Amino acid sequence: MLIGVIADDFTGASDIANTLAKGVEPEGGLRTAQFPGIPDTPADKEIEAGVVSLKSRTAPVEEAVADGLRALRWLKDQGCRQFIFKYCSTFDSTRRGNIGPVAEALANELGAQKVVFCPAFPTTGRTIYHGHLFVLGKLLNESGMENQPLTPMTDADIRRWLQYQAQEAVGLVSIDAVTQGPEAIATALRNVDERFVIGDAISDEDLLAWGEALKDAQLITGGSGIALGLPKNFVRRASSKRGGSVFTGIAGPAAILAGSCSGATRGQIDVHAKSHPTFAIDVPGVMSGDVTTQTLLDFFETHPGQAPLAYSSGSPDDVRAVQGQFGQEAVAEKLDNLFADTARELVQKSYKRLVVAGGETSGAVAKAVSEALGSPAMSLGPEIDPGVPVLSVGKTEPIALALKSGNFGAPDFFARALKMMEAGK
Incomplete structure (x- = not known):
């Protein structure tokens, strides 16, 4: 297995599994499978991207951290070279939410030094501009997400929202660097003092640039969009055999x-x-x-x-x-x-x-x-x-x-x- 994903809910897991399986042309995607919960047996060796679906989005912090670490260790045992912590593209959480603590636990386990947070998914209208999350052009806290019963999002400043949850300081790589391409992003990341970094992205081209800039990152966090450019890194290194399972249709009730x-x-x-x-x-x-x-x-x-x-x-x-x-x-x-x-x-x-x-x-x-x-x-x-x-x-x-x-x-x-x-x- 090349890429291991820890997703905090099942629909989000399907979302990022879909992204990894499709990839982008001409390279294409990876042989991807989704797992409902943490398996207790090894994965098929033909699987190149494994997505573990947890039910931790609204779980207490200690429980979410424990589940995240268990998933990470199973994925490490499958030989994964890169890990993604996947949460919702609207950053669903609360001020005391578990995104920050889970990310800190995963980063510490892996010894990751710079960890990017990028929930952007422009295809569905989720964009990040100077650290602020927009949904279909509206600030997150004015998009209807402020009315969510379990995770009301009342602040569009994701840098500030993550800082409520995390002990690590939170920095930003803004759109000014992102639009200049992968090398500019990598340079900006090196120059940011903070360990946690919000990444701006307002288009798929931005996400592809992030994917190339993060080709050697141990841990990445975000929505499914952040995975858009990752498969081609492995295809270009000839690590991936490319292709996936064939679905021919299922009829019935x-x-x-x-x-x-x-x-x-x-x-x-x-x-x-x-x-x-x-x-x-x-x-x-x-x-x-x-x-x-x-x-x-x-x-x-x-x-x-x-x-x-x-x-x-x-x-x-x-x-x-x-x-x-x-x-x-x-x-x-x-x-x-x-x-x-x-x-x-x-x-x-x-x-x-x-x-x-x-x-x-x-x-x-x-x-x-x-x-x-x-x-x-x-x-x-x-x-x-x-x-x-x-x-x-x-x-x-x-x-x-x-x-x-x-x-x-x-x-x-x-x-x-x-x-x-x-x-x-």
Whole structure:
């Protein structure tokens, strides 16, 4: 294995796995696999980039650090030469979040001296300019991310936000150096006194320049965009054999599970509901035990072949009301278990295509599916929308998964995902 990635949630893991598998032309990408959790056995030796999916984005600091170090040590055992700590392109955390502490632990374990933080993903509108994170041209704290129930982002200055979390001082390599290319970036990095460095990027060309400048970096942190230019470094050194697994399509029963409360996902649900059956999960009913796994299974089995969708998504006010009544952690745990148990039962009932929206929901579902099929590795298929690939799980009778971050995807994402899973392209 050449590159090892530690991702703090499952949809983010799919996102960066997709980036590494695609690469850029003419060099192409790496043979990439995603793992739901830290494997307890060695990876296939043909895998060149391994992405370990954790569920640590909102975990307590000590737990997130411990999980990150365990993942790092497994990846080191696979022979990785470069490591990436992947978090959301909107830097989802809080002032007491774990991005800083996890990065410090990984850097200390590896002895890394300069560690870049670059969550930019221009393809989806995430850019960094003089240390400030923008979403579709709006400052992060004015983009809607300030309303996120678990990680409200109330400051667009990522340098300042990271400094709240980290003991290390935080510096900046600004766009002024980045636009001059890889050599200028490398020089700027050498001249920065701080160990942690925010990296500006407003275009894919900037990310490619960063990729070349970081060809020898032990540890890099950021969103999936920071990986855009990394595969070609290994291809040019003839370390990579290039190419990946072939996805030819998977047909069969399908279901959609949505647990994200983002505006994008709620819009996608509205679009899907115009021509497909949907089921709004009553969260108080889940908490009381009136809404169960069987409730969802009954809904799906009543609508075969119609791309049925069950969702727990709600407006920020709805979410706050439910969390205020039952407690944030209790609600999250109940919903995660509901989605995981439902997915496990769907696999047992020979469902072949599952589309999932929301990081926490995707984590619960991916782990349940992997355990049900006894397959720790997920291979990469075609890209549905930027940052969201089709995943294939299982060898003898595989199923297709799509794990979508809440804010990703076009309005008709759900229907198109199921169609691509079946067609294979």
